[in-house]
Amino acid sequence: MKPAVKRLIFFTALILFWGLGSHFELWHETILPSPFSVWDALVAGFADLTLVYDLVASFRRLFIGLAVSLLIGTALGILLARSQTADETIGSMVLALQSVPSIIWLPLAMMWFGLGEGAIIFVVILGGTFVMTLNVRTGIKNVNPLYIKAARTMGSNGIDLFWKVIIPASIPYLVTGARLAWAFAWRALMAGELLSAGPGLGYTLRYASDFGNMALVIGVMVIIGVVGAVVDQLIFQRIEKNVLKRWGLES
């Protein structure tokens, strides 16, 4: 059986169980709304465009934040890979920063940038930057020494060697770094939006929760999950797979 078919059967069964449970009142509608209520809430949300505005606003923050974090992460990663001193000082700080959820920066970010866009984007940037940094660093450090030797016997050295051989050779790590940065940035964005002003998916989630609209809460959760899965599997994993194949790293 194809994985897609298995998946279809699984999700159908899950929703069926959920629907039947609601129908026979195994749980109360206010605690866990039925799939039909969630569907209605989603339809209503898209019909009056609030969810569309939320998606646009969330994606705008995500793209800005992710783009900045990939740029900073790449630059910082190159620095750590090339300078022993930077690696021993900034590197250990990056490792520490990487291990904390970026949302803990929100109180400070709100002091610095106010309650609006700036604070959320700052948290998103922090979410993606460090994982990208560490992957770029590892990628550059793990370039097969044979490529470097071969390139040197062909008259390549210095900057040419770096841009024409070392960077392309570390692209598999760069792609993995970007995929992880996206995942961290997406989580940071949702956390940030939950705690700040709208529009945005996270904001609508909290707004619905404040008004006891659990159907919309679940609806937004579904959107967040679907977006996360689609971007990860359809975009990043596909690119990653192609790159690994081309670079001859596929096991």
Add this chain to the structure above:
Amino acid sequence: MFIEIQHINKIYTDKDNNANTVLEDINLEIPKGQFVSILGPSGCGKSTLLSMIAGLTSASSGGIIVDGKNVQKPGKDRGMVFQEAALFPWMTVTENVVFPLRKEMNKKQAIERARHFLQMVQLSNYAGHYPHELSGGMQQRVSIARSLAMDPAVLLMDEPFGALDEQTRSRLHGQLEKIWIDTQKTIVFVTHSIQESIKLSDRIVVMGTRPGTVIADIEVDIPRPRDEHKQQVAALEERIMGLLKGEIDKVINEELAYEARS
């Protein structure tokens, strides 16, 4: 002489601070156009010596002169073929061959030149393929084409066929011999295979181990193609085997002693 290797010593200190002599007082002169094999058991420093000619490794003392110039660092006058093909996986076959040419000629000339050398190794049909789409033997042929395309004064080959299966290796021996005859390149070929060295080279430098020294320098005057002179080949093989027997025993005894200690 075209290549002069003068009093080369290589000593490195291991983590216990013991000095290990890898190469001891190596002296070699190689005339232009010669196909010379450096033959020896593993650990005799033959690859290190080749790497020094390439300029990738420095000697502890002594010097190497290629075509009148002192070797300080790697350069395009010395093409190197490694045991693994070392092709860049993100480039097509043609782009790989163009890599060493891109700075000294325009793109069109470089591609034309790449095509010529890919033809020489009979891979014109694979110009647009990526390395991972080729077999090991084909990759190694691209690597040879890439080195030849930069028109080096000498082609350095470090066990280039060591990782290939027997049939492929035998076919590539024939191709390499033909390329050598056609291009008149000087080739320094490192191998641990006695048959391979006899089949291909004008001259075999036999190295012993611990420390690495030259124990014999043999002119091979068997007419080519050598497959047709089996008796002479067998006689030479036996002679070299005799030279290396003591060396191989030495390696095995050392390893046994090491294992007995630990």
